[in-house]
Amino acid sequence: MIEDILTPYISVRFASEEKYRLGHIRVINPLPGQKVLGLHIPDMKKIAAGLAASGECLSIIRGFENVRIECRDFNEPSLCIEEKIIWGLMLDRLKVPLETRLEMFGRFVPAIDNWAVCDTVCCDAKWAVAKKNATGRTGLSGQERERLWKWLGRYYCSDREFEVRFAIIMSMCYFLEGEWLSCIFDAIESLDFDSIKSDYPDTAVKGQSPYYLRMGAAWLLATALAKYPEETRRFINGSKLPENVIRLYVRKARESFRTRNTPPL
Template structure:
């Protein structure tokens, strides 16, 4: 399917009201046209059965500024569902991460990389350089991948160590770190509580307090736990 045809399909499914909603929740995105995710996923499934490589090639030779927000989302979704080997998919991932410039594209992309569940050790090593990068959305990509696929008994202690050590100062990096730590607490409260109690905790104040705030918003945490965590917030 050629890009021209894809754009026409997207334009026909665009909703002005949804565009206005999207513009509010994804600040800085000026090229959204208002296509909902279910419609994008449906189109991606259709395209995955065809010659998607032609579409990818066209995108590679197109200025990013001229792409619809939904075209980026669509490409990210496609990368997660096409039938390729893990190594081939990782090559697509490497190229796509350079295009990520907002939380919506990042998080939708990561949540669709479900092949990670069957390639855990391989992808764990793959995401490590992103977690120590200096670029905001490179690091957010690594953190969201960690959060989606590696908050488990095998990785929890290493997860917290990695999250504490992230130095990238971007707002969307810090929000991802806070979000990940809140999920660590929900799944492994005792281990994560010890992290918040550490007197030499290296996490910056914003991410530390935001993580506690997100934990307090969880319905899976008791009132007593929330009150205790609130007492640990930094002034």
């Protein structure tokens, strides 16, 4: 939809070096048939900031929403990876009330079908920072945080892989602190991993489906281990999480410099 805006930012190496291009696509692992243009994240943030501040911002967002709905009806891949990332980054940058932002995100989240889209947008959602932790930003009040957590609950209850991952990564980035820890652990414990659907064919991922959901949960738990080791170990050892999620968690913990010397269990 906005490929003409994005094309000048395509990485030279992506365009000219097949080995680099294939490696980039392999890491992104798009759904079959989904296009990857090859932009770097700093450039996408720059583009999103410019579009969010422009007079065409809302019409571009509506265009993204319409493309997603039309392509969903025909069961086709919709926007390219970079367009989806920029859509989410634009929502992160809008200066709007929380309810308006959540309403707009409610139309974006169903379009997430890739870990890179999910994680880039979640990790850049600085609007979700608590007021007490905000530096040079307004931040969310306690009541607004309660509202955001309740809203994320709908995605913890979803049966779609990346909707649940969205809730997990948002929780990891903005709620992983003492007063919310038990809420997060309860939400992870409540997940029925085997009933959650993945858009990926079984041959497209190495781990057990839904792989990106399991890995998202493992990442959150490994991050929790770094901040709250005793509480996290207590939760893991008393939980009924699937063994493959626990194995991924242990692997993530051992790979991280923050927890490589911290017992995960």
